[in-house]
Amino acid sequence: MLLVAKLKVPGLTITATRLRHYFRNMDAKELQPPSSVRGMQELQRKEFRKSIQVPRLRVPESQVQRVMPLVKKFLLKMEHMHPVRVVDTSREILLHPTPVKDWESLPTEDLEKQEVTAENFCFAELELGYENWSANEILKSVLPTEEEGLTSYSRIGHIAHLNLRDHLLPYKQLIGQVLRDKLPNCRTVVNKASSIDNTYRNFQLELICGEPEYQVETKENGVPFEFDFSKVYWNPRLSTEHERIVKLLQTGDVLYDVFAGVGPFSVPAAKKRCNVLANDLNPVSFHWLQHNAKRNKCLSQIKMFNKDGRQFILEELREDLLKRLLTTDTSSYATHITMNLPAMAVEFLDAFRGLYKAEELSKLPENVSYPNVHVYSFAKGENTKELVRKLVECNLGASLDDNLLQGISFVRNVAPNKDMYRVSFRLSQHLLTTPKEIELSRKRCSEDEQGAAAKVKCV
Known part of the structure; x- marks a missing residue:
């Protein structure tokens, strides 16, 4: 069944089919990494810790399956965070602070039919850390706002391949560590060190993080390939x-x-x-x-x-x-x-x-x-x-x-x-x-x- 629900956000009417992907965490100031990390060049993961107040529902275990379809589009989704938690004999449902400002922001009539009332709703403290943000979110919060950020990179097997502009070079070690931390199965991060000007047209690489292992396995259009990325040309x-x-x-x-x-x-x-x-x-x-x-x-x-x-x-x-x-x-x-x-x-x-x-x-x-x-x-x-x-x-x-x-x-x-x-x-x-x-x-x-x-x- 296609569910259509109206959000109580001024000027917006959005269907449930879009709501799951509409609210971006970086658009909510409280969900952004601390402003103090701006300009960081040496990665200090502990500096990303912060405490915020987020809306949540606490409902009995027996009611969870009936309540979840009503609030699914409002869930707070962040890296390494499950939006539904076990608390004693109840379940606590974390909600996104952009659409949920108060109890009235939720589909209250439908919730009350499931015996969930304003008493089940509250704001409470939530601890966030480095692990809760994606690589893009971390880098967006660290790199200078007046310059273009890291717009793209290539994945070739276990290697992340960058082509950093000059203004990002002071941050290259941090960028490499963040990508290695955040990208699945990433073990090596390299930067294109110079133009392709040699006889065999392969990239000159600079290892900026991880293991100097350049033999990779990858698939392109379903066909498996294997090669030494440091000695051949390959562009995904x-x-x-x-x-x-x-x-x-x-x-x-x-x-x-x-x-x-x-x-x-x-x-x-x-x-x-x-x-x-x-x-x-x-x-x-x-x-x-x-x-x-x-x-x-x-x-x-x-x-x-x-x-x-x-x-x-x-x-x-x-x-x-x-x-x-x-x-x-x-x-x-x-x-x-x-x-x-x-x-x-x-x-x-x-x-x-x-x-x-x-x-x-x-x-x-x-x-x-x-x-x-x-x-x-x-x-x-x-x-x-x-x-x-x-x-x-x-x-x-x-x-x-x-x-x-x-x-x-x-x-x-x-x-x-x-x-x-x-x-x-x-x-x-x-x-x-x-x-x-x-x-x-x-x-x-x-x-x-x-x-x-x-x-x-x-x-």
Whole structure:
């Protein structure tokens, strides 16, 4: 049954279906941590103790089951606190002080029918401590109000991964301890120590709390992965994007994954019984790619390589794609190429220009299906979507007209005025047989395109 009850809060009428989630503890001053903890840099848990007065009902044990449905939406819910307590032979029900100011704030008529009266209602002292607030509530009460707080972090297995702004660095030890205390199964808290500027594109990490254990197990879209987070690239914020691409694939399709990492595209594709060629330059990523393919029992569907991305395109992809174009019915399956290295993947697009000699593809039927490319890139500035398109066209050495361009999709915001996109387009026989230099002799990148290229370089 759907219960609808009116709260006696000025100007508000809220149904029971929303009331359970409406009253936020941090909106009630009495339920906030003590104001004295503001600015704390070294965690002192005992400083969070406070005593407050909260409303409560005390009812006989025999009446609890009948009373609870009437007051359920008013319960005080905090961390490590049960709102219903045993007191002698009765039960004490703790109520939230925002909606419950007095006895008249409750559904008194219904309660009185259950022989619960104003005599059962009172305000009494309640002791609160560090354990009663969530990580977000603790940090909100400690960190400076004039600066942006800790807006987000990533969980990768037992690791919490932060990217702290400069004004939060004095609080990093406290932040690490709070997250380790409060997040389930969190044993290690690390901060991104520098930009991703090394050859293998992995994070440089600073341990700020916990154990220096970086080998993790995690699941993404139901698929288990294992890897050393300190030596490979993994971003859980890309799980939705990985899922989008994998959902495009059908059994029997072909996937060439140029920058495969530990396998977030390749392993789920192989599990769907696609034919996968996966590559990564980082030998540690390559190791975990092999491990994850074996762990997910899809080794028969995937071939793995430890090469530079350009070398992989010019050798493995070229040979395998040509064989399929010449010997299979391309209308019976789709071919996709993923290039997820957004800081520099576009710089590899020219490898597709002149990949084949004209005579190698001259006997193919006109309706042959060429691969779909999904290349990822950052863009920084205004009108980032148009900047990304120009950058792809400049590096590919060709305009993406309506026959080739399949879409430009926003993936996520990386930083203020810096976005990540996926540009999907179809290769053609002309692109695959015409070297970029010849095309550019007729059409050079415009000044605008060159400017766009400069703007989207990864900082």
